[in-house]
Amino acid sequence: MRRILMRYRAFLAALLAFGVLFLVNRELGMEALDITTFSLKEMLMVIPPIFVLLGLLDMWVPRETMVRYMGEESGFKGVLLAFLIGSAAAGPLYGAFPVAAVFMKKGVKFSNILIFIGAWSTTKIPLLIFEMTSLGLQFALTRLLVNIPGIILIAMLLSSFLSKKELDTIYASAEQLNMG
Structure with a gap:
């Protein structure tokens, strides 16, 4: 009790x-x-649609594919893919964290996960369209051009601050989660 x-x-x-x-x-x-x-x-x-999509991602996309496109050796391709997935996402930010956990289980590089979360929170396409119509094209593009390098810089800095042991602990925690 x-x-x-x-x-x-x-x-x-x-x-x-x-x-x-x-x-x-x-x-x-x-x-x-x-x-x-x-x-x-x-x-x-x-939440339910996000978990359905996570279940499909977990079952249909092999770990090797995720590692190849977004893993440690993915380089610019992984960064670009993290931005595209995060920017195309729909829903509030709390929906990004279960996706990030599945990404961890699939072997996605930690900085790419942070970029994905950053993109989800600040570079969503619907948000950009809203800003263009409400605040003007110049504002929307300026904010986007400031956010993109900022997200990458923050992701790289945060990744560099964590030791291999700390990253292994984070990934092990994600592996224990039962998503989907």
């Missing part, structure tokens, strides 16, 4: 906070509940 309580302590703390909020300010508590319900519904609309 104690183990279950420890595992779900963050959820239980949030539940307790909701209870206290309802007691202190019922209107604010209802608003918080509405926001939480909306967020849960949104997640339930996004």
Whole structure:
């Protein structure tokens, strides 16, 4: 029982906070509940399709193919592919992390995974189109041209800061996840 309580302590703390909020300010508590319900519904609309696609990726794309195109020796091709996949992705950023875990299981180079996450968060095609129509072509292209080298630089720096042992630990953790 104690183990279950420890595992779900963050959820239980949030539940307790909701209870206290309802007691202190019922209107604010209802608003918080509405926001939480909306967020849960949104997640339930996004997460299942991502996991279906991850299952297909995990089953249909051999590890050797992923290593060849995005692994340690992939070079510019891996960086470009990481950017393209991340930029073409749909959905909120939390959808990128299960994909990154499958990439790790498939032997994708760590810096390419970081580039993929960076591209997912900042260079999505729908975001670029929105910026072009709302903020102008010059702004959208300037932001994109600043972000691309920034993402690559950050990915390379973060990768260089990690030791081989730390990377092996991260990849081993991803291998233990049961995705798809």
